[in-house]
Amino acid sequence: MIIQKANITDNEILTAITKKSKAYWGYSAEQIQKWDKNLTISQDYIRDQNVFKLVDNDFIVGYYSYVFKNEKVIELDNLFILPEYIGKGFGKHLVLDFLNRIKEEKTERIILDSEPNAEEFYSKMGFVKIGEFETSIKNRFMPIMEMKL
Numbered sequence: 001m002i003i004q005k006a007n008i009t010d011n012e013i014l015t016a017i018t019k020k021s022k023a024y025w026g027y028s029a030e031q032i033q034k035w036d037k038n039l040t041i042s043q044d045y046i047r048d049q050n051v052f053k054l055v056d057n058d059f060i061v062g063y064y065s066y067v068f069k070n071e072k073v074i075e076l077d078n079l080f081i082l083p084e085y086i087g088k089g090f091g092k093h094l095v096l097d098f099l100n101r102i103k104e105e106k107t108e109r110i111i112l113d114s115e116p117n118a119e120e121f122y123s124k125m126g127f128v129k130i131g132e133f134e135t136s137i138k139n140r141f142m143p144i145m146e147m148k149l
Helices: 008-023 029-034 043-048 088-100 116-124
Strands: 003-006 051-058 059-070 073-080 109-113 127-136 141-148
Touching: 003 059, 008 029, 008 051, 008 059, 008 073, 008 116, 051 088, 059 088, 073 116, 116 127, 116 141
Parallel strands: 073 109
Antiparallel strands: 003 051, 051 059, 059 073, 109 141, 127 141
């Protein structure tokens, strides 16, 4: 199992992982389709952002990406894993790689908007909920989380 920089040609695989991972939480195919724009990873995004894929036996099983908001804040923008790998330590492996990768930056904090079903995972990884916002689904709130460094 290795983590390496994603190639722009990985965009379709990363998009499929994103959609399958999101659907894992019970969202309908119709809802996933409504979120299509937000769940699509473009070649431009991969080229312009920091995107790292998790490869197991030459097969991409997950990825994460991050964005510098300014010199003191990094946003963990995406972290998705194929459903059959969820709950097996792969997410933790991705987060630890991310934290190791940014440790030399002058960042003071990391922020993220968590899938509501993943809030507990991020809490276990050391993130703290600092707010929330209502999504396009009535009474569904996305936790806003941060980790101070």
